[in-house]
Amino acid sequence: MTAKTPSDGEPRLRRTIGTTQLALYALGSMVGSGIYGLIGKAAGQAGSAVWLSFLVALFAALLTSLSYASLGSRYPRAGGAAYVTDRAFGIPILSFTIGLALVASGLTSVATQSKIFASILADLAGLESLPPTVIAIGFLLIMGGLVFRGIRESMWVNVLCTIMEVSGLLLVIASGLSYWGTIDYFETPPERAGTAFPVIVLQASVLAFFAFIGFEDAINVAEECKRPELTIPAGLVIATFAAAVLYIAVAITVVSVVPWSELAAAPSPLTEVMKRSAPNIPPSLMSLIALFSVANTALVNYITASRLIYGMAWQDLLPRHFGRVHKERRTPHIAIFALLAILLLLSVAGTITDLAAATVLLLLVVFITVNAALIVLKRKPGETVGQFEVPLMLPVAGVFVCAALLIARITSLEWHAPALAGGLLLAIIGIYGGLKLAKPDLR
Numbered sequence: 001m002t003a004k005t006p007s008d009g010e011p012r013l014r015r016t017i018g019t020t021q022l023a024l025y026a027l028g029s030m031v032g033s034g035i036y037g038l039i040g041k042a043a044g045q046a047g048s049a050v051w052l053s054f055l056v057a058l059f060a061a062l063l064t065s066l067s068y069a070s071l072g073s074r075y076p077r078a079g080g081a082a083y084v085t086d087r088a089f090g091i092p093i094l095s096f097t098i099g100l101a102l103v104a105s106g107l108t109s110v111a112t113q114s115k116i117f118a119s120i121l122a123d124l125a126g127l128e129s130l131p132p133t134v135i136a137i138g139f140l141l142i143m144g145g146l147v148f149r150g151i152r153e154s155m156w157v158n159v160l161c162t163i164m165e166v167s168g169l170l171l172v173i174a175s176g177l178s179y180w181g182t183i184d185y186f187e188t189p190p191e192r193a194g195t196a197f198p199v200i201v202l203q204a205s206v207l208a209f210f211a212f213i214g215f216e217d218a219i220n221v222a223e224e225c226k227r228p229e230l231t232i233p234a235g236l237v238i239a240t241f242a243a244a245v246l247y248i249a250v251a252i253t254v255v256s257v258v259p260w261s262e263l264a265a266a267p268s269p270l271t272e273v274m275k276r277s278a279p280n281i282p283p284s285l286m287s288l289i290a291l292f293s294v295a296n297t298a299l300v301n302y303i304t305a306s307r308l309i310y311g312m313a314w315q316d317l318l319p320r321h322f323g324r325v326h327k328e329r330r331t332p333h334i335a336i337f338a339l340l341a342i343l344l345l346l347s348v349a350g351t352i353t354d355l356a357a358a359t360v361l362l363l364l365v366v367f368i369t370v371n372a373a374l375i376v377l378k379r380k381p382g383e384t385v386g387q388f389e390v391p392l393m394l395p396v397a398g399v400f401v402c403a404a405l406l407i408a409r410i411t412s413l414e415w416h417a418p419a420l421a422g423g424l425l426l427a428i429i430g431i432y433g434g435l436k437l438a439k440p441d442l443r
Contacts, residue, residue, distance in 0.1 A: 011325040013078070013310075013332075016152050017225045022218055022235030023242075025155065028162035029214025029300035030243040031169065031293065035270075038116075038210055039254060044264030046204035047188040049197070051251035056205035058244045060405055061212035063398035064367045065240040066390045067374045068219055072232030073386030074377070076222035078311035080304075081370050086315060088373035088380070093432055098369050099312045100428040102216070105362035106305035107339065108424075109213060111346035112359060113298040114139050117291060123267050124287040136347045139295070144340040147302050150329050151224050154303055161296030168289035169246050172270050175278035176253035183256055199408070206409040209360050211247060214297070215240050216363070216370075217304040220311070233388035253277075302339070309335035319439065361421035364406040371398035 017025070043050040077083045082099025086092070118135035122128050127135065146154055188200050218236050222228040250270075254263060257273045266272040271286040310332035313323030326333040374395040377383050410418050 026239035040269035069233035076228030165293035
């Protein structure tokens with residue numbers, strides 16, 4: 001299939017992103033709320049063995065990240081997952097579902113971060129009397145305004161936030177390094193004594209996988225990258241490996257300093273770690289860094305969702321007006337404000353853990369499909385060969401690992417997140433049916 005592009009005279013997206021900026025863009029999306037806000041909750045599920053859950057999540061993320069790098073090198077388009085799915089399988093309803101599933105995962109992710117931001121800010125500024133939902137809504141309105149403002153402005157905010165959040169993680173590791181080796185790193189919660197150790201680790205890795213979400217964002221700004229066929233794979237590989245080193249070290253550090261049971265209850269886990277490992281450093285510093293980190297992840301996910309909507313409009317999978325670009329700001333403004341309305345609704349629904357887990361479940365469905373698409377495209381005669389190719393066994397392994405994580409989470413005793421994710425998928429299929437009835441010329 002061939003996606004349409006804006007004709008001469010129509011405003012286009014602006015190409016301003018280089019390799020370093022893209023690596024920071026992906027890294028900033030990954031090194032965010034997953035590690036700053038959810039590592040405590042992951043520890044509550046896996047105990048001191050949480051570092052193993054991050055290791056499993058890393059393996060799954062790395063396989064799919066390399067597939068995305070290869071696809072980005074082959075097909076540098078804003079449609080991302082929806083485009084490559086359509087190119088591989090040619091089934092419009094599948095492409096539509098995958099594209100909107102990724103949009104939905106981005107929206108549930110941003111909604112998660114708005115709640116985490118509200119929790120941290122209330123604790124930092126003493127705003128406990130103010131309803132968290134009010135703070136979350138204010139946060140989303142600011143994010144919407146920034147994404148509308150322009151990609152150049154958004155990227156500069158991303159670079160600043162990424163530097164701050166990585167510095168915060170390095171500070172945590174340095175302050176807690178002397179605690180390494182002082183605990184049993186295979187201890188799990190006693191209430192899960194009847195569950196096999198590998199199952200505990202695997203189920204917690206689904207939540208830990210949330211910390212690696214972000215590499216998939218890079219391909220969706222392809223039309224705003226300089227030389228995207230080189231920029232995308234290089235930026236993705238750099239970002240994924242950098243995040244891996246940071247995460248494993250942080251996971252070992254936090255359970256070494258703070259017992260996992262206390263870590264799970266802490267509103268800002270890394271702040272609690274710093275209180276004990278570096279009492280001379282003001283605790284508010286880590287909370288402040290966490291705010292920047294969460295905001296950065298929300299910013300990147302918001303940009304990604306808007307570019308996906310834009311790309312799908314030019315594939316005729318969504319009404320064309322969603323692909324319009326603002327003449328002055330050069331951003332897909334209709335997509336941005338439509339998503340803002342949905343985000344405001346999501347911000348008042350669901351808990352942090354449920355929203356995060358639903359995000360991961362949706363992404364696992366997307367990643368399985370994208371890996372399968374790469375398998376098909378690598379075997380399809382006449383397809384473009386990119387400047388970054390991976391062996392066929394990598395996307396095959398990516399399908400199996402992501403499927404294992406998906407099954408592990410769905411078969412767990414908790415049903416809220418699978419129900420939310422399943423409901424969103426059913427809603428997406430319903431939206432497709434409604435659009436086809438209203439506008440039969442849609443693919």
